[in-house]
Amino acid sequence: MATYLEFIQQNEERDGVRFSWNVWPSSRLEATRMVVPLACLLTPLKERPDLPPVQYEPVLCSRPTCKAVLNPLCQVDYRAKLWACNFCFQRNQFPPAYGGISEVNQPAELMPQFSTIEYVIQRGAQSPLIFLYVVDTCLEEDDLQALKESLQMSLSLLPPDALVGLITFGRMVQVHELSCEGISKSYVFRGTKDLTAKQIQDMLGLTKPAMPMQQARPAQPQEHPFASSRFLQPVHKIDMNLTDLLGELQRDPWPVTQGKRPLRSTGVALSIAVGLLEGTFPNTGARIMLFTGGPPTQGPGMVVGDELKIPIRSWHDIEKDNARFMKKATKHYEMLANRTAANGHCIDIYACALDQTGLLEMKCCANLTGGYMVMGDSFNTSLFKQTFQRIFTKDFNGDFRMAFGATLDVKTSRELKIAGAIGPCVSLNVKGPCVSENELGVGGTSQWKICGLDPTSTLGIYFEVVNQHNTPIPQGGRGAIQFVTHYQHSSTQRRIRVTTIARNWADVQSQLRHIEAAFDQEAAAVLMARLGVFRAESEEGPDVLRWLDRQLIRLFGQYNKEDPTSFRLSDSFSLYPQFMFHLRRSPFLQVFNNSPDESSYYRHHFARQDLTQSLIMIQPILYSYSFHGPPEPVLLDSSSILADRILLMDTFFQIVIYLGETIAQWRKAGYQDMPEYENFKHLLQAPLDDAQEILQARFPMPRYINTEHGGSQARFLLSKVNPSQTHNNLYAWGQETGAPILTDDVSLQVFMDHLKKLAVSSAC
Amino acid sequence: MAELYVKPGNKERGWNDPPQFSYGLQTQAGGPRRSLLTKRVAAPQDGSPRVPASETSPGPPPMGPPPPSSKAPRSPPVGSGPASGVEPTSFPVESEAVMEDVLRPLEQALEDCRGHTRQVCDDISRRLALLQEQWAGGKLSIPVKKRMALLVQELSSHRWDAADDIHRSLMVDHVTEVSQWMVGVKRLIAEKRSLFSEEAANEEKSAATAEKNHTIPGFQQAS
Numbered sequence: 003m004a005t006y007l008e009f010i011q012q013n014e015e016r017d018g019v020r021f022s023w024n025v026w027p028s029s030r031l032e033a034t035r036m037v038v039p040l041a042c043l044l045t046p047l048k049e050r051p052d053l054p055p056v057q058y059e060p061v062l063c064s065r066p067t068c069k070a071v072l073n074p075l076c077q078v079d080y081r082a083k084l085w086a087c088n089f090c091f092q093r094n095q096f097p098p099a100y101g102g103i104s105e106v107n108q109p110a111e112l113m114p115q116f117s118t119i120e121y122v123i124q125r126g127a128q129s130p131l132i133f134l135y136v137v138d139t140c141l142e143e144d145d146l147q148a149l150k151e152s153l154q155m156s157l158s159l160l161p162p163d164a165l166v167g168l169i170t171f172g173r174m175v176q177v178h179e180l181s182c183e184g185i186s187k188s189y190v191f192r193g194t195k196d197l198t199a200k201q202i203q204d205m206l207g208l209t210k211p212a213m214p215m216q217q218a219r220p221a222q223p224q225e226h227p228f229a230s231s232r233f234l235q236p237v238h239k240i241d242m243n244l245t246d247l248l249g250e251l252q253r254d255p256w257p258v259t260q261g262k263r264p265l266r267s268t269g270v271a272l273s274i275a276v277g278l279l280e281g282t283f284p285n286t287g288a289r290i291m292l293f294t295g296g297p298p299t300q301g302p303g304m305v306v307g308d309e310l311k312i313p314i315r316s317w318h319d320i321e322k323d324n325a326r327f328m329k330k331a332t333k334h335y336e337m338l339a340n341r342t343a344a345n346g347h348c349i350d351i352y353a354c355a356l357d358q359t360g361l362l363e364m365k366c367c368a369n370l371t372g373g374y375m376v377m378g379d380s381f382n383t384s385l386f387k388q389t390f391q392r393i394f395t396k397d398f399n400g401d402f403r404m405a406f407g408a409t410l411d412v413k414t415s416r417e418l419k420i421a422g423a424i425g426p427c428v429s430l431n432v433k434g435p436c437v438s439e440n441e442l443g444v445g446g447t448s449q450w451k452i453c454g455l456d457p458t459s460t461l462g463i464y465f466e467v468v469n470q471h472n473t474p475i476p477q478g479g480r481g482a483i484q485f486v487t488h489y490q491h492s493s494t495q496r497r498i499r500v501t502t503i504a505r506n507w508a509d510v511q512s513q514l515r516h517i518e519a520a521f522d523q524e525a526a527a528v529l530m531a532r533l534g535v536f537r538a539e540s541e542e543g544p545d546v547l548r549w550l551d552r553q554l555i556r557l558f559g560q561y562n563k564e565d566p567t568s569f570r571l572s573d574s575f576s577l578y579p580q581f582m583f584h585l586r587r588s589p590f591l592q593v594f595n596n597s598p599d600e601s602s603y604y605r606h607h608f609a610r611q612d613l614t615q616s617l618i619m620i621q622p623i624l625y626s627y628s629f630h631g632p633p634e635p636v637l638l639d640s641s642s643i644l645a646d647r648i649l650l651m652d653t654f655f656q657i658v659i660y661l662g663e664t665i666a667q668w669r670k671a672g673y674q675d676m677p678e679y680e681n682f683k684h685l686l687q688a689p690l691d692d693a694q695e696i697l698q699a700r701f702p703m704p705r706y707i708n709t710e711h712g713g714s715q716a717r718f719l720l721s722k723v724n725p726s727q728t729h730n731n732l733y734a735w736g737q738e739t740g741a742p743i744l745t746d747d748v749s750l751q752v753f754m755d756h757l758k759k760l761a762v763s764s765a766c
Numbered sequence: 767m768a769e770l771y772v773k774p775g776n777k778e779r780g781w782n783d784p785p786q787f788s789y790g791l792q793t794q795a796g797g798p799r800r801s802l803l804t805k806r807v808a809a810p811q812d813g814s815p816r817v818p819a820s821e822t823s824p825g826p827p828p829m830g831p832p833p834p835s836s837k838a839p840r841s842p843p844v845g846s847g848p849a850s851g852v853e854p855t856s857f858p859v860e861s862e863a864v865m866e867d868v869l870r871p872l873e874q875a876l877e878d879c880r881g882h883t884r885q886v887c888d889d890i891s892r893r894l895a896l897l898q899e900q901w902a903g904g905k906l907s908i909p910v911k912k913r914m915a916l917l918v919q920e921l922s923s924h925r926w927d928a929a930d931d932i933h934r935s936l937m938v939d940h941v942t943e944v945s946q947w948m949v950g951v952k953r954l955i956a957e958k959r960s961l962f963s964e965e966a967a968n969e970e971k972s973a974a975t976a977e978k979n980h981t982i983p984g985f986q987q988a989s
Contacts, residue, residue: 151941158937158952183885238956242889245949384775384786391792391938576808614804623803629833635805652803656782668832682832692803694772697784698791706775706784715782724809750809 006574010522017118017501018048019485020613022529024520025508026467028417028475032510033467036517037557039421039442041464041529045612046487046499047405048118049457051398055120056110060498063087064094067434070413073502074114075482080104088482089413111500118501128494131406132234132288132347133160134167136275139254140264141295141381145354148382149293150248152390157245159394161402161492162238165231167278168247171271172254172264173300177206177278178247180235186247191274193267196302196334199341202277206233231282262308266296268360269303269334272349272367276338280345287406287490288347289373289454295353295381297360303334305360314358317593317601331363339366343428346407348373348454352390353599354381361599369606372408372426372454376702377603389703397457402492408452410461411486412436417469417507418481420448424532425461426610427452438466443536455489458701460612462532480504521574527581528616535590535605543593547586554582558761583724583753584621584638604655607702615654622653622722627689629681639724639750640743645711650689651719654704657693658718661710669710724750769909769939770794789938863915865901869894871918872954879957886953893950900947910940917951926959 006024014020021042027033033040061072068090075088080103083096096103103109110116135153139146160166168178175191189206191197197205208231258264275290297305297314305327306314315325342349348371353359356379368375374393378386397403409430412420419438422445432449442464444450452459465483469475482504491497508517530553538546558571558579571579589596589604596604608619626636627648636642636649643649645664650657661669665685668674674683697706709715725743770790775783872894880887900906913936920929933952936944 151945154945155937155941157949158934162956242949242953245945249946378780380779382776383780383783385780385783388784388786577806580809621806623806625803635807637807637809650803657784673832678834679832696803698787703784705782707782754809
């Protein structure tokens with residue numbers, strides 16, 4: 003139904019929320035039968051250029067176990083200046099400042115168009131942002147030079163009052179003392195021995211700040227009590243010295259003999275970084291940025307030994323339980339990640355090397371804290387340089403898009419409970435009446451912490467309908483959910499973003515059509531995919547695929563009960579099986595042909611992107627350019643690969659431009675250079691221009707593949723399209739259209755046939 | 767003012783390295799982006815792949831030329847990125863920026879800031895010397911020189927933000943050439959800016975006290 007698509011889109015634009023179901027089943031039993039859980043994708047800091055924040059604090063419900071924020075769903079008695087909380091029904095008095103409100107003079111937070119509203123918190127000291135660079139010096143000369151230049155450049159992009167620090171590591175770990183005069187000093191630690199936070203703080207001579215953060219009142223910016231660490235200094239004071247210091251960095255001096263890897267003490271370096279920030283600036287926005295050019299080979303957190311002849315673990319090794327260091331290393335980084343998240347800091351990993359660097363073991367550092375993971379071949383590539391620059395992109399107001407130290411608090415009306423969340427967060431273990439015992443994702447809590455986030459960070463939040471089957475819901479009744487996100491804005495202001503939504507309950511027996519029409523297949527696909535990828539972290543691959551298949555069969559069995567002989571998909575379900583088909587073949591669930599590091603990298607980005615980008619990852623976009631008309635989307639299918647077409651495929655991680663055979667021949671013959679064939683020149687340029695639009699904005703920067711029929715890099719396209727024609731069925735259609743794919747993979751057609759059979763038989 | 771260009775990525779280190787966009791192009795890209803390519807086509811429910819309406823005849827493609835331009839020209843391509851590699855010459859082609867025109871104002875600005883800490887000024891001075899050495903030695907490219915001239919103009923006109931933006935664009939686009947001395951220029955802009963606002967504040971204060979001194983006791987000065 004066209005109207006539901008509009009409804010869904012408007013809600014996403016306004017509230018940053020996409021629900022799997024937009025009309026909710028009114029009982030637990032019915033909800034379970036719907037197969038796809040009631041869940042939503044929430045982008046807490048969705049960019050809203052049209053929503054200026056209000057400069058006062060939110061009004062809260064006075065019930066201590068509730069504390070919901072005043073919102074448009076609340077009943078208000080303007081005469082008596084009372085409001086009724088829509089979650090717990092408590093009646094609350096308005097604060098004195100609201101004395102002048104009336105039906106015609108409403109505060110913004112009561113107006114329906116402000117279902118999402120942002121408050122600025124005025125009280126409390128505003129602490130500066132902190133950036134701690136942790137730099138691997140076991141790099142090749144060119145790489146190290148390129149990395150140094152990128153770091154020097156970043157000093158020009160940081161805000162002048164941000165604090166910055168530097169730790170370098172190789173065989174030893176060096177913590178650099180930043181000062182404006184005299185000789186530069188550093189503290190050197192052995193890379194083999196892990197230290198506790200206290201030991202690190204003692205050895206660095208750190209003392210806790212004299213005043214707790216909340217009470218500090220800065221006299222002048224220069225004498226700010228926060229800027230008390232010798233290791234973390236404001237950019238405006240230290241940029242010249244730090245530029246020189248970076249310029250003078252040398253490769254790790256310890257010689258690396260033939261057949262050996264350099265000794266890299268990443269585990270201890272990170273440990274020291276975490277301990278340093280813990281001791282000096284807990285509970286304030288900070289990024290630890292780890293730049294590494296190879297795997298950790300020494301000390302706690304080592305991922306592989308220094309003998310080159312023993313390769314780093316592959317998926318095969320892991321399956322055969324042949325990965326010696328994996329468990330211990332993962333545990334080391336998990337402990338660091340949890341401590342960092344508890345301190346409100348985040349860890350980014352920038353890994354540039356031709357071989358693996360241990361992202362599998364270190365991924366929790368980025369995943370639990372909301373930090374970034376960037377994977378490249380070398381620091382001397384445009385992919386790294388530009389991706390790194392984009393971290394410092396500014397929004398329409400000239401502020402950094404990055405935000406820090408967020409806590410997300412979810413409240414539900416009593417018919418719903420919270421089963422869990424999947425995304426770049428950790429649990430705050432807050433129990434309460436809204437928390438379900440059945441966990442999906444990170445559960446057992448109604449609050450999570452997201453230490454690093456930006457306007458695209460998206461969490462999947464899963465709910466459970468708990469209303470009993472025989473408890474009727476009043477006609478026209480609505481369920482409600484409120485999302486409250488406290489965070490530190492990049493301008494260092496503390497803000498609160500509140501989103502309150504409501505949806506209608508419906509009885510499945512009598513209103514199935516209505517519920518079906520309100521199904522959001524795109525959101526449902528991404529939410530199920532996140533569940534699948536979450537499971538894949540702890541279960542065997544084939545088990546996850548079986549689970550996914552079972553869910554799909556049950557879903558369609560449910561909705562085709564009435565007409566088992568002709569399996570028809572209504573509009574609101576038409577793309578869903580396709581999404582599931584491509585998800586099964588995606589690198590998120592198929593580890594074949596990817597290293598463990600690559601799989602970790604893809605999964606990291608999948609678990610945090612918004613809906614549109616997540617869908618691109620599941621089922622890449624394919625556009626066709628030809629003389630026959632304007633560019634058009636085409637089926638991601640081998641039949642779309644034609645001689646007289648140019649294809650542009652976006653998988654999120656790669657942009658592929660593929661020239662059909664005839665186009666390639668014409669290009670080789672040079673027609674684009676002849677004035678009478680100018681339209682051919684335009685045709686060649688069109689996909690390049692569209693690709694450029696994508697490349698200009700995306701984070702992380704995708705790889706760019708420009709290939710043609712018969713080119714070796716055409717494999718990127720061929721491996722993604724549905725192989726409706728293979729060497730097995732080439733002549734089945736009677737005509738040779740499109741390119742056959744050499745594979746034994748199941749095609750979408752075969753998949754759909756099986757689905758129909760199984761869904762119908764399970765329904766009968 | 768900033769350059770707008772795209773150059774290819776580092777093909778030696780990464781065969782699929784994406785192209786590099788200049789700082790000007792990247793900052794332009796901010797703001798809500800239209801998701802240009804996000805549409806999908808549903809698979810046909812009966813299972814056969816959709817056969818596109820117009821297709822070339824089966825068999826090896828003909829080696830004939832593409833349809834000539836005399837046909838109704840296609841609508842211009844969607845998306846209007848600048849052609850790669852072309853640098854718009856927004857200045858008339860004349861003699862390139864003169865070193866003295868750039869160095870002199872910078873030295874002057876430094877002199878103005880001598881009131882501040884000695885260490886900082888020595889550091890800045892050292893870097894300006896390095897800039898001079900590199901310029902004189904022909905080590906700086908034309909775009910860098912051009913933009914430095916612009917930066918100095920902005921600095922002299924007290925347009926601090928614009929000068930800062932140019933310094934940033936130089937650091938992003940030409941870091942290899944400028945990294946050693948650019949931080950000195952950056953600091954100089956910051957020092958000049960704070961000196962200027964201090965002077966302005968002092969002027970306001972002294973104007974206010976002057977006014978007060980001129981007030982005849984017993985009368986309220988109209989403000």
